[in-house]
Amino acid sequence: MHEYSLVQALVERVEQEVGRRGALAVHALTVSVGELGGVDPELFRTAFETFRxxxxxxxxxxxxxxxxARWSCPACGAAIEKGAVLRCPACDLPARMGEGSDGLTLDRVELEVP
Amino acid sequence: MCTTCGCGDTELVPVELHDKILAGNDRQAAHNREHFQAHGVLALNLMGSPGAGKTAVLEATSRFAEGRLRLAAVSADLATDNDARRLAAAGIPSKAITTGQACHLDAAMVHHALDGFPWDRADVFFIENVGNLVCPAIYDLGQAANVVALSVTEGEDKPLKYPVMFQKADLVLVTKCDLVPHLDIDLARVDDALARVMPSPRVLRLSARTGEGMAEWFGWLEEQRRPIVQGKGAHMHVHPHEHTHSHEHRHADGTVHSHPHAHAHQHPHEHAEGQAQEHAHGEPQSEHAHAASEKHEHQH
Structure with a gap:
């Protein structure tokens, strides 16, 4: 249930942005959650509803x-199937994680400014 | 104000950020990491389910260390300080972090716990996280490595069920291996599951009770300590430097002025290993060049 502390960090970050730009209100937020980001999107939404x-x-x-989550071979680029051993069978190298797979980012805010 | 016609209406402005939500925690963790590195302390974040044997691994580490390593630990628990008391009884200076409602440690809690605790006298500092295979995984604490304890009683598919935790592990300790003869567990299936969630799995099989695997565990600890001990030495060593500053001076005619100038100088240095090493060092304001064990000399 760390989603609550994540939402708290998120709201603090948005407050900072609001202060910096002298915004009157926040209309929308977009957050990216990687499959390996350790966040349950539904819990995150619930936490947001409560905390906001x-x-x-x-x-x-x-x-x-x-x-x-995406994994691929760092040499030949071949994708590694979900659930497979995370190693390229052809190159015998450990797979590399694709960008955003374990991310947790605030991508965009829509602010109402005077 | 609306910039199109100046009508005084408010405007909707989209702002692209792409900021990590945990950026604040990451900054605190980076600060903790600097503390650990500056003191040559190997900090490890020990995670695992409740009852996976985290505390027992630390007790056994103390027992088998036989004075080779100085250990210290902070131990997180929702409600008690039982683990910290167990560790203290095992000869590990330790401190409890009672997290209350929190299901994980964050970097600020760890930083707070360092205050007044002699962590800096340890070779290896364990941060025993809350028993939980979900939440602790995403909080960087400033550790050098993540160690995840997985006991043989937990089921072979645990890594597949909690991929985030195991994907973040630098080492998995399969604990309570003395129980294997009494169970239906197939350790090869544990290894297989780990290979599906960790690209470069490192796995050690341990028994805190019999001491099985302890030599390998100490080998791993030594391997992790090596760059940190060297890093500490290097920190106190030689760094080429050159810097610019100005001296203000007064002339006979009463005018005061200054001119910037650069000079190289050399300082005697403290050495952790008693040997000189050349290395480069990013410093915010200046680049330095000094050689060890030589006198301070200014060239103007």
Whole structure:
């Protein structure tokens, strides 16, 4: 249930941005969650619903983008199937994780500014 | 104000950020890591399910260390300080971090725990995380490596069920191996599951009770310590440097001025290993060049 502490960090980051730009309100937020980011998107949404009350995000619409985990061979680039051994059978090298696979990022905020 | 017509209406502005949500924790973790590195301490984040044998591994580490390594630990628990008391009884200076509701440690909690605790006198500093295979995985604490304990009683498919935790592990300790004869577990299937969630799995089979695998575990600890001990030495060593500064001076006619100038100088240095090493060192303001054991000389 670390989703609550993540939402707290998220709201603090948005508050910073609001302060920096003198925004009046936050209309929308987009967050990316990698499949290996250790975050349950549904729990994250629930935590956001609870935590945003009384914050700058109270009226903000949250979009959660799911980024599937991808693995590939660092040499030949061949994709490694989900659930397979994380090693390229042809090159005998450990697979490399694709970008965003374990990410957890605030991508975009839509701010209302005077 | 609306910039199109100046009507005074507010505007909607999309801001692209791509910021890590845990950036604040990561900054604190980087700070912790600097502390550990500056003191040549190998910090390890020990994770695993409740009852995986994390505390027992540390007790056995103390027992089998026979004075070879100085150990210290902080131990996280939701409600008690039982683990810290067990570790203290095993001869490991330790401190409890009671996390209350929190299911994981974060970098700030660890930093707070360092205060007033002699972690810097240890060779290996263990951060025993909350027993949990989910939440602790995503919080960097400033450790040099993640160690995950997986006991043989937990089931062969644990790594497949909790891929995030095992993917973040630098080492998996398969614990309680003395129980294998009494169980239906197939250790090869554990290895196979790990290979499907870790690209370069490192796995050791241990028994805290019999001491099986302890030699390999100490081997791994030594291997991890090597760059850190060297890094500490290097930190106190030779770094080429050159810097610029100005001296203000007054002339006979009453004018005051200064001119910047550069000079190279050399300092005697403290050495952890008693040997000189050349290396480059990023410093915020200046680049330095000094050779060890030589006198400070200014060339103007």
């Amino acid at each position: 009350q009384g914050t700058v995000c109270a009226q903000a619409e949250l979009t959660v983008r799911l980024v599937p």
